[in-house]
Amino acid sequence: MSETAPHLHRVVIVGGGFGGLETAKILKGANVDICLIDQRNHHIFQPLLYQVATASLATSEIAWPIRSIFRDRRDITTILGRVVGVSVQGKSVFLDDGTAVPYDTLVLATGVRHAYFGHDEWEPFAPGLKTIEDATLIRRRILLAFERAEREQDPARRAALLTFVVIGGGPTGVELAGTIAELANTTLPQEFRNIDTTTSRIVLIEAGPRVLASYPDDLSDYARTSLEKLGVEVVLGRPVKACSADGVVYGDETLPAATIIWAAGVRASPAAEWLGAAADRAGRLQVLPDLTVPDHPEIFAIGDTAAIAGPDGKPVPGIAPAAKQAGAYVARAIKARLEGKTFAGKAFPAFIYRHQGSLAQIGKSKAVIDFGWIKLRGWLAWWIWGIAHIYFLIGLRTRLSVALNWLWIHTFNQRSARLITQRDELGASKGPK
Amino acid sequence: MSETAPHLHRVVIVGGGFGGLETAKILKGANVDICLIDQRNHHIFQPLLYQVATASLATSEIAWPIRSIFRDRRDITTILGRVVGVSVQGKSVFLDDGTAVPYDTLVLATGVRHAYFGHDEWEPFAPGLKTIEDATLIRRRILLAFERAEREQDPARRAALLTFVVIGGGPTGVELAGTIAELANTTLPQEFRNIDTTTSRIVLIEAGPRVLASYPDDLSDYARTSLEKLGVEVVLGRPVKACSADGVVYGDETLPAATIIWAAGVRASPAAEWLGAAADRAGRLQVLPDLTVPDHPEIFAIGDTAAIAGPDGKPVPGIAPAAKQAGAYVARAIKARLEGKTFAGKAFPAFIYRHQGSLAQIGKSKAVIDFGWIKLRGWLAWWIWGIAHIYFLIGLRTRLSVALNWLWIHTFNQRSARLITQRDELGASKGPK
Numbered sequence: 001m002s003e004t005a006p007h008l009h010r011v012v013i014v015g016g017g018f019g020g021l022e023t024a025k026i027l028k029g030a031n032v033d034i035c036l037i038d039q040r041n042h043h044i045f046q047p048l049l050y051q052v053a054t055a056s057l058a059t060s061e062i063a064w065p066i067r068s069i070f071r072d073r074r075d076i077t078t079i080l081g082r083v084v085g086v087s088v089q090g091k092s093v094f095l096d097d098g099t100a101v102p103y104d105t106l107v108l109a110t111g112v113r114h115a116y117f118g119h120d121e122w123e124p125f126a127p128g129l130k131t132i133e134d135a136t137l138i139r140r141r142i143l144l145a146f147e148r149a150e151r152e153q154d155p156a157r158r159a160a161l162l163t164f165v166v167i168g169g170g171p172t173g174v175e176l177a178g179t180i181a182e183l184a185n186t187t188l189p190q191e192f193r194n195i196d197t198t199t200s201r202i203v204l205i206e207a208g209p210r211v212l213a214s215y216p217d218d219l220s221d222y223a224r225t226s227l228e229k230l231g232v233e234v235v236l237g238r239p240v241k242a243c244s245a246d247g248v249v250y251g252d253e254t255l256p257a258a259t260i261i262w263a264a265g266v267r268a269s270p271a272a273e274w275l276g277a278a279a280d281r282a283g284r285l286q287v288l289p290d291l292t293v294p295d296h297p298e299i300f301a302i303g304d305t306a307a308i309a310g311p312d313g314k315p316v317p318g319i320a321p322a323a324k325q326a327g328a329y330v331a332r333a334i335k336a337r338l339e340g341k342t343f344a345g346k347a348f349p350a351f352i353y354r355h356q357g358s359l360a361q362i363g364k365s366k367a368v369i370d371f372g373w374i375k376l377r378g379w380l381a382w383w384i385w386g387i388a389h390i391y392f393l394i395g396l397r398t399r400l401s402v403a404l405n406w407l408w409i410h411t412f413n414q415r416s417a418r419l420i421t422q423r424d425e426l427g428a429s430k431g432p433k
Numbered sequence: 434m435s436e437t438a439p440h441l442h443r444v445v446i447v448g449g450g451f452g453g454l455e456t457a458k459i460l461k462g463a464n465v466d467i468c469l470i471d472q473r474n475h476h477i478f479q480p481l482l483y484q485v486a487t488a489s490l491a492t493s494e495i496a497w498p499i500r501s502i503f504r505d506r507r508d509i510t511t512i513l514g515r516v517v518g519v520s521v522q523g524k525s526v527f528l529d530d531g532t533a534v535p536y537d538t539l540v541l542a543t544g545v546r547h548a549y550f551g552h553d554e555w556e557p558f559a560p561g562l563k564t565i566e567d568a569t570l571i572r573r574r575i576l577l578a579f580e581r582a583e584r585e586q587d588p589a590r591r592a593a594l595l596t597f598v599v600i601g602g603g604p605t606g607v608e609l610a611g612t613i614a615e616l617a618n619t620t621l622p623q624e625f626r627n628i629d630t631t632t633s634r635i636v637l638i639e640a641g642p643r644v645l646a647s648y649p650d651d652l653s654d655y656a657r658t659s660l661e662k663l664g665v666e667v668v669l670g671r672p673v674k675a676c677s678a679d680g681v682v683y684g685d686e687t688l689p690a691a692t693i694i695w696a697a698g699v700r701a702s703p704a705a706e707w708l709g710a711a712a713d714r715a716g717r718l719q720v721l722p723d724l725t726v727p728d729h730p731e732i733f734a735i736g737d738t739a740a741i742a743g744p745d746g747k748p749v750p751g752i753a754p755a756a757k758q759a760g761a762y763v764a765r766a767i768k769a770r771l772e773g774k775t776f777a778g779k780a781f782p783a784f785i786y787r788h789q790g791s792l793a794q795i796g797k798s799k800a801v802i803d804f805g806w807i808k809l810r811g812w813l814a815w816w817i818w819g820i821a822h823i824y825f826l827i828g829l830r831t832r833l834s835v836a837l838n839w840l841w842i843h844t845f846n847q848r849s850a851r852l853i854t855q856r857d858e859l860g861a862s863k864g865p866k
Contacts, residue, residue: 041853058491060850067624077626080580147513191500193510408830417493420474
């Protein structure tokens, strides 16, 4: 795309998530020509996306234009475009408008979408949470359910409108369920005249035996009892059998519910298909210990795009710090190669993931943290969670703005971003637009 | 809808804009049962909507859930619903789901939409700015035009992508054109690698002889020259003859432009059709001096819904303070009636609009103010404009948040809400989603 001196090594990074951004950042000063491609113009701070879905934060507080992040990096060209394929022979990435973007080194950091275990027909009824649009849609559905309940005369239908089901007991599911419970129990009660929003049922369904399965048992238990105190019904060991406009079927039960949110499974983007390379069951590329694709040392895959084994043999978790570590590793590997460095006569050492800890918020003043060497729960964990997340946001303005919003939620139970906007094809047939 | 004591006088207000909100506010303590109906769940601070369209503010900074504004007013029931008709005999308002909402007094405050002077076919190419969705769509188109220009190889097509046309030289048109110029000239230049965003053409087309026609001549001139200094081409006395995907035709010229924004004309909501009552050319209800509809003393029309003559014989302008004054007047009239008050043996005195002044921002440190007794321009006017607008926002959190954003824009030329989100049917065929 851009005119550059022909001798510069060209690194193409596909995906402006945590992994891709970190690769580009650490490549600073490497004397390479970087092209960063994303199908959206913004990077999202995924760990707080559930707060947009639950009307706590505005979209622009957790999203930044990618080209704005790199405005001072003249070595980076940002392209808003959708990748549709890769020519490994021709060393080119193809965009949906037919453009070919040539690379010398390719970094695939394309992330995941939610997956329905072969039941894609559930998606319209149980949207997942990966993009700003997903978050706005879920926010719309949650808020509209209360609005419709306020106008509904039929008690059964009203009960269904006031039933919110979250499927999947991982961090996103726990955080969503806890925040919806707070919305129903502390933010909204005073505002409706015909319904009592505190009678809402918030049901978290997890197929496995406990919530936050990646955490130690006692933190899982704490999370479950905290959710229950907030008014969330936690259903364990019952896989969901069907989702429809009527509600959710799990075990032998059918639960009528107007709002269903999917936080249960993900599938990697089609990067493996672009390459014709081997992938695991979730579609993640098989990579060598140096995060390159077998037989293609010029192609790296990082973050959720790659199936990476951790030092304990378990897969590296699909969380932001893991993606950032892999991104930084790849950037250093590229630099080392270009500088012709060897390491005691060997190639660049293998990627080793260092787990720094797991944090999840459950509700106001309630969080769990597992740093390995210390486990925390309750208000101290909540403060650490809050400070850590504000720290990792981009820019002082966003930090001040998010802090201001959290202060307001914490002090006044007011959520600022309670807007029902845009159209929803499913919802359009059921009530006011 | 709600169960209320049957003897309470029932006031139904349709529309949660400035007029409807003010009516509800001033009716506090009137011992009436108020029902406030709006087709959206939020009130919008219209005067700053252009700042959402130009990525300066987030949607939630200028919009508040209506039921949240009245959370402490137990006498107000808020309904999210679309009014489709009124039975003046049956004294009921009909919603699109078939619900009938009975009233004793009806206040119509349903506002306007943009109008295309009989050329509705222009709307897809030249969207207007009245709702949050309009603002998000315009923001999307502006930002996407720069993105596409960055990838465009053909110089003519690239030039069209970098041409932004605003039709209509009223306050909204002036504010939009000025802010787009700042976006192109100060916020974006560093961020693109293949285009120079300062070469963008921002063209403001006004059919009349000057911009800000409702202001004194010298302030109009100042506004025009200020716009020109910002890089806006101001075209006067040339009505637009056509808008299409290719651009705009005005006078004898055809201007290829990918982005066109309509700020030229409005048409009142169909309130007059609901009543079968007389309306003016713009669809505004003819009202008596007490703002009631002829032969229907129980029906008031306020704000942009009504054609109201000011003390100077000129029509009352379609601005927030006028709508608020009418709303307060109607609330007091309803109270007086219910208390059986007379005024020296006569009915409630006629509504008199008091023009407090006009304010318009042109760009950074540039604004015009006409208070009648004093006219201001330049940085002092800009500060007064900014402080006045922050003052009229709802809630301390929003005020702090908007002030923070403006501080950032002013100091760093950074605009925080530069997100391309949602789909755009027109745009979808032309590039990345």
